[in-house]
Amino acid sequence: MKGLHILWQEDYKPGDQAPEGYLAWHEWAEVQHKAGLRQKQCGRCGLWRYPQQLSATIDRAELTGMRKRKPTRVTVETPVCNACNKTPNVRAKRGQTAPQE
Ligand SMILES: [Zn+2]
Numbered sequence: 001m002k003g004l005h006i007l008w009q010e011d012y013k014p015g016d017q018a019p020e021g022y023l024a025w026h027e028w029a030e031v032q033h034k035a036g037l038r039q040k041q042c043g044r045c046g047l048w049r050y051p052q053q054l055s056a057t058i059d060r061a062e063l064t065g066m067r068k069r070k071p072t073r074v075t076v077e078t079p080v081c082n083a084c085n086k087t088p089n090v091r092a093k094r095g096q097t098a099p100q101e
Contacts, residue, residue: 012027012028012031012032013031014031014032014034014035014036014037015032015035015037015051015052016028016031016032016052017052017053018050018053029050032050037050037051037052038050040054040079041078041079042054042078042079042080042081042084043059043078043079043080044059044078044080044081044084045081045083045084047081049079049081053081053082054079054080054081054082055079055080055081055082055084055085056085057079057080057085058077058078058079058080059077059078059079059080060075060076060077061075061076061078062074062075062076063075063076
């Protein structure tokens with residue numbers, strides 16, 4: 001059984017963009033995972049993305065609540081993936097969100 005090589009296996013590197021195709025994607029995802037990259041959930045589409053698939057945009061939402069009769073304020077930051085960043089945020093209306101940068 002010498003000389004058996006798996007030829008279809010692509011050589012993905014950590015940080016590579018996701019390939020097309022189901023099998024290729026799983027090969028790629030395994031490389032990313034072994035490299036220590038972990039997925040984060042996009043706050044807009046809800047899909048899990050590796051860091052290189054996330055844009056520089058971060059959605060910030062301020063949550064307020066009451067704790068021991070005191071108002072608490074927590075800022076929740078959710079990453080936005082490249083795909084969602086390209087499409088206009090339909091939820092954002094003029095005057096409701098702080099300008100970027
Ligand atoms: Zn997304």
